[in-house]
Every structure is written in C-alpha cells, then in structure tokens.
Amino acid sequence: xxxxxxxxxxxxxxxxxxxxxxxxEHALGLRLGDSDGFGAEISYQNALGANNRLEVDLGWRxxxxxxxxxxxxxxxxxxxxxxxxxxxxxxGGGLGSVDFEDPIFDDDEGLFIFGxxxxxxxxxxxxxxxxxxxxxxxxxxxxxxxxxxxxxxxxALGIRYQF
Numbered sequence: 001x002x003x004x005x006x007x008x009x010x011x012x013x014x015x016x017x018x019x020x021x022x023x024x025e026h027a028l029g030l031r032l033g034d035s036d037g038f039g040a041e042i043s044y045q046n047a048l049g050a051n052n053r054l055e056v057d058l059g060w061r062x063x064x065x066x067x068x069x070x071x072x073x074x075x076x077x078x079x080x081x082x083x084x085x086x087x088x089x090x091x092g093g094g095l096g097s098v099d100f101e102d103p104i105f106d107d108d109e110g111l112f113i114f115g116x117x118x119x120x121x122x123x124x125x126x127x128x129x130x131x132x133x134x135x136x137x138x139x140x141x142x143x144x145x146x147x148x149x150x151x152x153x154x155x156a157l158g159i160r161y162q163f
Contacts, residue, residue: 023047023050023051023053023078023086023124024045024047024124024128024130024162024163025046025047025162025163026044026045026046026047026162026163027043027044027045027130027160027161027162027163028042028043028044028045028160028161028163029042029043029130029158029159029160029161030042030043030158030159030160031043031057031059031156031157031158032156032157032158032159033154033155033156033157039059039060039061040059041057041058041059041070041072041156042057042058042059043055043056043057043158043160044056044057045076045160048075051077051078051079052075052076052077052078053075053076053078054073054074054075054076055072055073055074055076055090055092055118056071056072056073056074057070057071057072057073057074057094058070058071059071059072064101065100065101066098066099066100066101066109067098067099067101068096068097068098068099069096069097070094070095070096071094071095071096072092072093072094072114072116072136072138073092073093073094074090074091074092074116074118074136075090075091075092076088076089076090076118077089077090078122081121084123084124084125084126085121085122085123085124086121086122086123086124087119087120087121087122088118088119088120088121088122088134089117089118089119090117090118090119091115091116091117091118092115092116092118093113093114093115093116093141094113094114094116095111095112095113095114095143096111096112096114097110097111097112098110098112110143111143112140112141112142112143113140113141113142113143114138114139114140114141115138115139115141116136116137116138116139116154117136117137118134118135118136119134119135120132120133120134120135120158121133121134122158124162128161128162128163129159129160129161129162130158130159130160130161130162131157131158131159131160132157132158132160133155133156133157133158134155134156134158135153135154135155136153136154136155136156137151137152137153137154138151138152138153138154139151139152140152
C-alpha cells in the first residue's frame, strides 16, 4: 500500500512539473485595493525561475491629514490551474512610514516594519495583460503604533503589463 501511495505521489508531482507553464519575465502595473488607507500601489514582478518570482509594490497616500508610504517585497511560487489561470502563494515583508499633519498625533507616527503573506489567482491573457486577485495578510512587527502588533487584511486587484 505504501509503494502504491509513493508511486501515485511521484506521478502527481512529475505530471505537475511537466504541465507547468512559465511565467512572464517582467510585469509592471497597478495593485488596486485597501491597504489600511494606502490605496493604489505601483507593482513590479520579476521572474526568478519558471515558477518563482519576486513582487515589489510601492504604495503612498498624500492628503491633508497625513502622508504615508509603504514598500512591500514578496517571494511567490506560481502554480498552473487550468488554461491561462494560475494560483500563487508567497511570503515577504516591507517597511513604511506615516507622518500626520496634526501635532496631536506626533507621538503616534513614524516608521514601521511588517511581515506579509500572499495568496491569489491570476489570469494570463494571450495579449501582454495579467489580471490578478490576491489576499495579503500583514502583521506589524515594530514601529508605528497604528501598525505595530496589528493584523491587516489587504485584498487587491492587480492589472499588469507583461514584457
């Protein structure tokens, strides 16, 4: 029974690796979602292998109450689903800064560092367009009290040009 299970597992992984499609070398675009008030992010993906990539996102917000930025970096593993659909999972982190205009909040502003996970689904069109929907839980590690020891759920739609 153990040999049958082992054989089935080996065949499954061999089939998955043969049917895996390669991902785009580069993709640049926007990641639109709610990231604790940071809004849209400029997003860049760089392939590191046939099924692995690095994603770097820069989000910022400038309004009359505060100025903020957040830079995130994630290592992702990409797996084929069906046709042009892929799903991916990743891990990483980043840093950010919040600067309030109101002096009352001066003690509550500053730099922060966070850890992040990522899971999502994407569709790779036959034209150089990639659409994705992902879920990125983030946890504050150190720094700004509004993010430190807090857990945020970030859901976003990605629209990227592949080249």
